[in-house]
Amino acid sequence: MAPASQGLLGRIQRANDVASQRFGPHTAEVEAFIVAVGQLTPWQWRQVQTTRRLVGSVTKDAAAVSDSARSIQAAIRTSDGRISEPMARAGEVLFDTLAKKSEEKQVAAWHAMTAVIMRSHLPALKFAVHYAPFATLIPLSGSDVLDPRTRRFISLLEGLSKEQLSVLARRWHLEAGTSRTLLQAVAKHRHAEREEAVAVAALSFIPHHLVGDEGWAAVRTAVHGGRVLGALDDLSPRETNQLWSPLEATIPLFSLDVDESATPAAETRPATRVSAPKAPAAYGSNHAEVAAFIRGVADLSPIQWLRVLDRRKLVASVTREHAVEPTGVVRSILIALDATRDLDTYARCRIFAAVHHNGLAGASGGEEQDLAQAQRVAVLDRPYWLRLAESAPETNVEAVAPMVNAGTALVDFFGGRSDDEAVATWHAVSALVHRHQLTPIKFAAAYAPFASAIPVTNPRALGAMVSRYVTAVGRLGASQCAALAKPWQISDELSNALSKAVADGGARAGEEAAALAAVVTVPMRLATGGGWAAVKTAAFGGRVIAVRTRLSVAQLEGLWEPIQAAIPLSSLAPPARSRR
Incomplete structure (x- = not known):
């Protein structure tokens, strides 16, 4: 593989890694929890609060009681x-x-x-204390694949009477050697799903019968049973019997043995199939957003298209660059993609790169010459395209194929659109395909015309303070834009601090959102020069506010000076909650 390809794939991989680790190693679970908790009904919230009070009746954790929403948000x-x-x-x-x-x-x-964020580092019981109120409504990952013994143990535990639970609450002691053996066996397992599942079940059930120290002791004994079950494969029969002794009188170990042959067919797992490796995404690393754009652009109404073209003119009035790909170049590329549909991807990528390069090389002769070039391309026949595919220089297929696929998907759509609409759409889809390789402000300049019709940023994912900043950018007045357009400079010390804070790409979403708002708002407010400078300053503010938690107060205030006159930092603080 060519070094350039390795570099591209490396950047894509790093961008994906940053996104997948946004909330730590359990980002997917955290995101799923936030979405699910936001959709709970009032009845479900009452269940959560009831279970939380039950858990609180046996636990000794005072942290949950002392915390308030205001103190947490302040921290x-x-x-x-x-x-x-x-x-x-x-x-x-x-x-x-x-x-x-x-x-x-x-x-x-x-x-x-x-x-959930700290799941890998918390003891199972402490994790369950905090998560048990939500466990039945938002099940944990791994809770649906417990082994039969653990499921049987939880079932028997939930069927115990108050007297039987009182037996579990009795004090017990293990020999040091036996306890050490259990710890060594547990250490061999990276995850403790069985112990967590038992802890959640115990905290949800036992407080109905026992509270206070007695209830807590019974919970701990039950969780000890889950720990033993999780390490069963690494224990000898003698060690297992010794470790199970605190529970033997209530739940005999032999009662957990399940006859696998009697297991219903619905519970038997099919043989594991080795899936074939997934083919590369058709539109590259940003496949989902590109696919959504291709679907969405075909459904835009005439009013939305007028707004798109109007915003494109606004953006063009402040950007310092002419269209990277003029109308003639875009039309030539689309003609080439349409004429080579039946060729293989490798040949089409070479043709695409050649037409793109030649089009840009001859694009300085004015609009009429560009369109004339597109007309010449339109009359080329199949033998010419085959010769071009053979003679064109080597092309990085992995880098070019997403644009070839995206362009092909839009060829029929482009046929019925005006040149302005076609060019705006091409620039937007190109920006989406190359989103992770473009700077946030370059991406915004290309995609801003479609940003309101086909959004690509999730306000909830930005965080409250960044969202408030983006809203403020969208409401800038003429005097505020003029303040942002003033020249400014920051010290090397602050610049180094900011570079270190944004090194992992965590500021990109905030900077993109701010730039998308600025490239449309600023031209409407600032009729004179300086529009591009104001846009750059607004985007810089998005970068700073997105990584504010990684900066000291002095660093944040120093970096915010260019924006302070237009959007005071204090104005981004959350509004005070009214007392009822």
């Missing part, structure tokens, strides 16, 4: 390191999602979410 906004960056980032999204919920609900969700 999120500070940069003193008390809350990790992934947790602060997730907290902003969570509190934004639950902005209209009561403080009790917000705090309960916060503790559950932080438990």
